[in-house]
Amino acid sequence: MSYGTKPKVLHPSVAPNKIGLYERDYEGAMSTLCAGCGHDSVTSAIVRALYELAIEPHTVAKFSGIGCSSKTPTYFLSTAHGVNSLHGRMPSIATGAGAANRDLHLIGISGDGDSLSIGLGQFCHAARRNLNMLYVLMNNGVYGLTKGQFSASADVGSKRKKGEANKFNPIDPAQLAISLGASFVARSFSGDKQQLIPLIKAGMLHKGFAFLDVISPCVTFNDHETSTKSYMHTRENRQEVVHMDFIQPAGEISASFDAGAVQRVTLHDGTPILLKKADADYNPSDPTVAQSYIREHQLKGQIVTGLLYMEETDEDMHTLADTVDMPLIDIPYHKLSPGAEALRKLQESFR
Numbered sequence: 001m002s003y004g005t006k007p008k009v010l011h012p013s014v015a016p017n018k019i020g021l022y023e024r025d026y027e028g029a030m031s032t033l034c035a036g037c038g039h040d041s042v043t044s045a046i047v048r049a050l051y052e053l054a055i056e057p058h059t060v061a062k063f064s065g066i067g068c069s070s071k072t073p074t075y076f077l078s079t080a081h082g083v084n085s086l087h088g089r090m091p092s093i094a095t096g097a098g099a100a101n102r103d104l105h106l107i108g109i110s111g112d113g114d115s116l117s118i119g120l121g122q123f124c125h126a127a128r129r130n131l132n133m134l135y136v137l138m139n140n141g142v143y144g145l146t147k148g149q150f151s152a153s154a155d156v157g158s159k160r161k162k163g164e165a166n167k168f169n170p171i172d173p174a175q176l177a178i179s180l181g182a183s184f185v186a187r188s189f190s191g192d193k194q195q196l197i198p199l200i201k202a203g204m205l206h207k208g209f210a211f212l213d214v215i216s217p218c219v220t221f222n223d224h225e226t227s228t229k230s231y232m233h234t235r236e237n238r239q240e241v242v243h244m245d246f247i248q249p250a251g252e253i254s255a256s257f258d259a260g261a262v263q264r265v266t267l268h269d270g271t272p273i274l275l276k277k278a279d280a281d282y283n284p285s286d287p288t289v290a291q292s293y294i295r296e297h298q299l300k301g302q303i304v305t306g307l308l309y310m311e312e313t314d315e316d317m318h319t320l321a322d323t324v325d326m327p328l329i330d331i332p333y334h335k336l337s338p339g340a341e342a343l344r345k346l347q348e349s350f351r
């Protein structure tokens with residue numbers, strides 16, 4: 001675990017982007033997540049993508065709810081706008097900000113618990129409204145901040161901290177997003193930055209709801225309570241002077257493989273997963289084909305990654321709701337508050 005402010009030191013060979021900013025200018029505070037957490041890999045990919053796009057940090061608004069994933073906006077774009085909202089309520093806060101200021105680049109960071117359980121309804125409405133934002137879901141199948149219970153995305157038969165197998169069918173967020181009308185749906189792996197960074201860049205530039213589901217391994221919750229090596233067993237069988245935890249540091253899990261290939265990746269707790277990168281000739285323009293493709297490989301035990309679905313002709317929320325062209329913050333006060341006479345005429349019109 002690390003904390004504090006990163007030193008502003010640049011290597012002489014490092015070059016700025018086209019607006020004169022360095023990659024360090026897109027970073028934030030030091031991470032306090034467990035060493036080896038996949039979420040930190042996603043953060044670094046976001047930093048790199050925004051640097052390469054040369055987006056001005058002050059034009060970005062970042063949003064999150066509650067969870068390990070929702071801590072990560074602190075770790076990138078320290079000079080951007082940001083709101084850490086209530087559990088599962090991030091989409092409505094982002095919707096309000098987007099409605100008020102269409103010039104902002106909106107980035108929502110969430111987790112499988114924050115989006116697929118308490119925030120499921122909020123996520124659904126943001127997708128169906130085609131809100132113009134990049135929505136990143138960091139997916140690890142557990143509730144990290146509340147000690148590793150199963151989330152709604154945990155696969156049937158998977159085991160977590162308590163050791164018992166999950167018996168409930170998972171929610172596939174990519175298929176859900178397609179069915180709700182999201183106009184950009186993709187999936188990637190936190191350790192595959194070669195694929196992840198371009199997908200983040202494409203999502204940032206997409207006009208509409210860009211959903212990115214990122215498989216992001218949790219390094220911590222493999223200490224089952226029935227194990228004699230677990231924290232709980234040790235606490236119950238010793239006299240402690242200071243109550244403290246230790247999370248064994250782990251390295252980042254990375255993967256690099258070609259389009260159409262299947263890569264076996266072993267997570268920190270020894271669980272293997274099969275990542276299937278979408279075929280080079282895969283067509284992401286048909287939602288029915290996309291869902292069938294995801295399901296076909298799901299039945300083989302494979303997690304499909306890449307750009308799964310995109311519809312560029314769908315109208316975004318501003319077009320559908322016929323909002324004003326000018327951000328509310330730039331509209332003169334006399335137009336926002338035209339006075340008592342205008343209010344009287346409005347009320348008369350409803351009688």
